[in-house]
Amino acid sequence: MNGHITVGVDGSPAASNAVRWAADEAVRRDLALRIVHVAGVYAYDIPLRQAVAVYESLEDYSASVLREAEALARRRQPFLPVDTVLRKGVVAEVLRAEAEDAVALVLGSRGYGRFSRGRIGSVSAALAGHAPCPVVVVHDLPVRERGEIAVGFDECSAAALRFAFAEADRRGARLRAVHAWQPPAISPFVLGADPIFDELFEAARHRAVLVLQRWRDRHPRVRVIEQIVPGGAVEAICRASAAADLVVVGSRGRGPLSSALLGSVSRGVLHGSRCPVAVVRPMAAAIGSAA
Structure with missing residues (x-):
């Protein structure tokens, strides 16, 4: 096994679909799976004046996001090597850096941010055009494989x-x-x-x-x-x-x-x-x- 697939998560339903797709793809390629969550007030479009009040709860939330994503990946592919990474910073910039040594970067089509109401969120759109590796954006997963x-x-x-x-x-x-x-x-x-x-x-x-x-x-x-x-x-x-x-x-x-x-x-x-x-x-x- 050499290399890994990186999936970015934020606790949204779209991110859960991204984890499922990434876990399956990692097994197909005989790769490990790395789950990355970017924590911080900027990740959730929270105004700076609220930063002190919410910071502790964001830490707790970030930990729970990673736990749930890891559990989902292990249920999907029980023998898949999985590791989790918690980062702080601007989401698109952090995930782009994480993609530097990844075989592929997998993202949900939209997350929980303020600009995520469209079919494609701003982070997914930015990374799809600029990440150093292929980017897979996951909408709803097909009910069955079509071949x-x-x-x-x-x-x-x-x-x-x-x-x-x-x-x-x-x-x-x-x-x-x-x-x-x-x-x-x-x-x-x-x-x-x-x-x-x-x-x-x-x-x-x-x-x-x-x-x-x-x-x-x-x-x-x-x-x-x-x-x-x-x-x-x-x-x-x-x-x-x-x-x-x-x-x-x-x-x-x-x-x-x-x-x-x-x-x-x-x-x-x-x-x-x-x-x-x-x-x-x-x-x-x-x-x-x-x-």
């Missing part, structure tokens, strides 16, 4: 494809590779009704097939379903998520951690996916697919 991984890709998606093919190979799952081709911005053409449109679409399909071939050669055991369609990438990938155990997308996020910068496709999939989403930056792909 399928979905990946959105284009000519610049080597990181996402590397991760997705390795994950499908590891699980013995089929891989649905989704490439959405956007037709010209101003076009009266309809697929199947105009030769020029059909030629453009066929050229796009051919390029996508060539992109996939490199990864097919590396993972001959993986059954690949090519899904090359005209239209928007977010809509196509989110439709594929309905039959998948995991969706994989790339990220070209740049800028400071506080900017929470994600590409429009990654952000759209995080908000619309019906299963957990792995966001893979180029520098993170080799880490996440190596174990």
Whole structure:
């Protein structure tokens, strides 16, 4: 056993789902599980004037969060090596530092903070674009395994494809590779009704097939379903998520951690996916697919 998966917890239902997913993934990869909770008034958006009054209770709460998360992981996977870590500081910054030596960072889609009412919390969005390893954001878990991984890709998606093919190979799952081709911005053409449109679409399909071939050669055991369609990438990938155990997308996020910068496709999939989403930056792909 070499390495670990890190999961961030805050006591929320979404974090509990993240622990379940991370425990299962750690067993699949023969890794340990590290559960991290960030304690402090900043973690819960509590005004400074209340800090002294609540600090002791936050310490107690933090300890209980870690105990419950560890117990959940051990119930889920009784033989999984688990350790817990309590940190203080700004949540996104602390978890990013914890991700430096992790194979993957797993987070709930939203927590208990003031900015967590949307489908994706601010911490998850920030880390998905900037963590040094692949980040898996867990919504509701599928009731049963479907045996399928979905990946959105284009000519610049080597990181996402590397991760997705390795994950499908590891699980013995089929891989649905989704490439959405956007037709010209101003076009009266309809697929199947105009030769020029059909030629453009066929050229796009051919390029996508060539992109996939490199990864097919590396993972001959993986059954690949090519899904090359005209239209928007977010809509196509989110439709594929309905039959998948995991969706994989790339990220070209740049800028400071506080900017929470994600590409429009990654952000759209995080908000619309019906299963957990792995966001893979180029520098993170080799880490996440190596174990």
